[in-house]
Each structure stands twice: as structure tokens, then as C-alpha cells.
Amino acid sequence: MKKILLLLLVLMVSATFTFAGGQKDAEEDAPLKIVLLVKSLGNGFFEAVADGGVEAAKELGNVESIYMGPSASTAEGQIEIIETLIAQQVDGIAISANDRDALIPVTKKAMKAGIKVMSFDSGIALGGRIVDLVPSVEELIGRQQVQLIAELTDYKGQIGIVSATSQATNQNAWIDWMYEEFKDAKYKDMELVEVVYGDDASDKSYREAVALMQKYPGLTGIISPTTIGILASAKAIEDESMQGKVQLTGLGLPSEMQHYIENGTCVQMALWNPIDLGYTSTMILEALITGKVAGNEGDKINAGRMGMIEIGKDGNAVMGTPFVFNKDNIAKFAAMF
Numbered sequence: 316m317k318k319i320l321l322l323l324l325v326l327m328v329s330a331t332f333t334f335a336g337g338q339k340d341a342e343e344d345a346p347l348k349i350v351l352l353v354k355s356l357g358n359g360f361f362e363a364v365a366d367g368g369v370e371a372a373k374e375l376g377n378v379e380s381i382y383m384g385p386s387a388s389t390a391e392g393q394i395e396i397i398e399t400l401i402a403q404q405v406d407g408i409a410i411s412a413n414d415r416d417a418l419i420p421v422t423k424k425a426m427k428a429g430i431k432v433m434s435f436d437s438g439i440a441l442g443g444r445i446v447d448l449v450p451s452v453e454e455l456i457g458r459q460q461v462q463l464i465a466e467l468t469d470y471k472g473q474i475g476i477v478s479a480t481s482q483a484t485n486q487n488a489w490i491d492w493m494y495e496e497f498k499d500a501k502y503k504d505m506e507l508v509e510v511v512y513g514d515d516a517s518d519k520s521y522r523e524a525v526a527l528m529q530k531y532p533g534l535t536g537i538i539s540p541t542t543i544g545i546l547a548s549a550k551a552i553e554d555e556s557m558q559g560k561v562q563l564t565g566l567g568l569p570s571e572m573q574h575y576i577e578n579g580t581c582v583q584m585a586l587w588n589p590i591d592l593g594y595t596s597t598m599i600l601e602a603l604i605t606g607k608v609a610g611n612e613g614d615k616i617n618a619g620r621m622g623m624i625e626i627g628k629d630g631n632a633v634m635g636t637p638f639v640f641n642k643d644n645i646a647k648f649a650a651m652f
């Protein structure tokens with residue numbers, strides 16, 4: 316009897332150890348939690364970014380891709396979310412920032428807590444992140460927007476910009492380059508009259524586009540370098556019966572803009588693949604979290620089907636070059652993103 320009791324005791328103790336050991340292994344094997352924190356929810360562009368995150372996570376195998384964002388494009392909303400992510404001890408956060416400076420204190424706090432932080436799409440200033448991934452060179456994007464509208468307006472007339480929020484890092488950088496491009500003599504008969512902000516909200520962008528057309532009777536074109544803004548501007552141009560009088564270009568999601576490209580409201584526009592942006596960001600974060608790279612200048616990251624991404628000066632990285640869409644190719648791209 317004593318022997319049986321002893322045996323039982325040994326079995327129980329070893330079972331406890333096995334169980335405890337199993338738990339530890341499970342923790343070690345738990346997938347890395349990588350968060351894609353976007354400017355705001357309800358934006359088709361960022362939903363495509365999220366798809367790219369899931370694709371990379373599946374390929375990597377050890378990653379859980381989590382998609383988050385505030386309901387409106389504000390820095391405050393993002394700060395609140397980052398605070399909760401610090402408490403939850405996630406492994407990495409890739410942020411499309413609503414403000415390049417305002418997020419720095421909280422992202423510094425996250426990095427101090429061991430979380431790897433990068434920005435993508437719309438950057439955080441140096442000091443608030445390790446890597447900043449831009450979809451394409453800012454100068455190229457900004458200058459191209461002006462070239463696209465000039466071709467449509469015959470290099471004539473007043474041009475308005477319907478941007479996202481006034482604090483958006485990416486749109487502000489592109490708009491600075493648009494001003495530079497307009498300095499060229501070939502645009503001497505064109506005037507950039509005003510930049511208005513639709514805050515990446517459809518209704519506000521629509522109202523701002525209508526107001527621009529009413530305020531400037533000499534308006535020949537609108538540039539909207541935001542997927543929400545260009546869609547709302549297209550609708551505003553149609554509702555105001557200004558097709559052909561006010562030309563439209565910008566950065567649009569093919570799946571959302573196909574109708575307006577095909578009916579000529581927006582003859583041409585540009586963008587990159589947002590799925591690739593989410594995919595590449597996730598690949599970069601995984602490499603930072605697992606220590607494959609530190610994120611220093613010259614570091615090369617194997618970003619799967621996107622090839623090698625090299626980290627440049629100040630942690631800057633560039634993904635590719637924008638596509639230009641028109642009625643000949645829009646259907647093909649609309650099927651993808």
C-alpha cells in the first residue's frame with residue numbers, strides 16, 4: 316500500500332513538472348504579436364495593408380498579425396492604443412502616424428519596455444521609431460502628382476489640393492514637393508490656390524471639395540493625395556456636374572476608383588500596392604524583434620517576395636515606385652487592391 320502511495324506521489328509530482336514545463340514551452344513558442352496600427356479604421360487602403368500583414372505572418376509562421384486603429388485620424392486616438400499595447404506587452408508595432416512628433420513620448424516608452432517600433436506609410440520623426448518605411452521616395456510622389464494634373468489641364472488654371480489631416484506626415488511631405496514642382500517654368504500658367512483638409516473622413520473631404528469648386532471659378536483641377544479624399548472629390552465633381560471642367564488626380568485605391576476612372580471623372584491617378592506595404596512592414600518588424608537586424612544604416616532585411624530591403628540613413632527605407640492607373644489598366648489593379 317505504502318509503495319502504491321509513493322508511486323502515486325511520484326507520478327503526481329512528475330505530472331506537475333511536466334505541466335509546468337509544457338506551459339513554459341508554450342510561452343516560448345507563442346507567436347510574436349505584431350500590430351499594424353493605422354491612421355484610422357474604415358479606410359480601404361489600410362484594410363489592404365492588414366491583408367499584407369496576415370500574408371507575411373502566415374509565411375513567417377511565428378507571427379500573429381493584429382490590425383488596430385482609432386475611429387478618427389487623430390494622434391490622441393493612437394496614443395491611447397499604444398498605451399494599452401505597452402500594458403499587453405506586444406512584441407512590435409508598425410504605425411502609420413497621424414502626427415510625426417506627438418507620438419514620440421509614447422513610442423519611446425514602448426521601446427523602453429522592449430517593444431520594437433517602426434513607422435510606415437506616414438512616418439514618426441527620428442527618435443520615436445527604429446525604421447521608417449515609405450512606400451516610395453517622397454519627392455517622386457509629390458512631383459508626379461503635379462505632372463499628372465498638368466497633363467490633364469493642359470498646363471493651365473487654378474489647382475486645389477484636398478489633403479488628409481493637416482498633421483499627416485506623408486501628405487505634408489508630398490505637398491511640399493508639389494510646391495517645389497510648381498516652381499518650374501512649364502507651370503507658369505498654373506496656380507496652386509489652396510490646400511484644404513478632409514481629415515481622411517469621406518463627408519468632410521466631400522464638403523471641402525465642393526467648397527473649393529465654389530470658391531474658385533477658375534479651378535481646373537484637384538489633386539487629392541489620399542485614397543479617402545480622391546474618392547470623395549470624384550463624387551463631389553459628379554454631383555456638381557463639373558466633369559471635364561475640373562480634372563481630378565491623386566492617390567487612389569483602384570478598387571474604389573474604378574468607376575470614376577472608367578467614366579473619365581478621374582482620367583489618371585497613382586498609388587502603390589498597400590498589401591505590399593503591410594507585408595513589408597511585418598517582415599521588417601519580425602527581423603527587428605528576432606534580432607536578425609538592429610535597424611542600422613546598411614542593414615539588409617529579407618522581405619520575402621519583396622526582396623531585400625536596405626535600411627538607409629536615419630532608419631529610412633523605401634519600398635518601390637508608384638503605379639499610374641488609367642482606363643486601360645484599372646480593371647486589372649482593381650481586382651487586386
Ligand code: RAM
Pocket residue numbers: 354358360361411436437479485515540541542543566567
Ligand atoms: C489614405 C491615407 C494613407 C495614404 C493614402 C494614399 O488612405 O492617408 O496614409 O498613404 O491615402
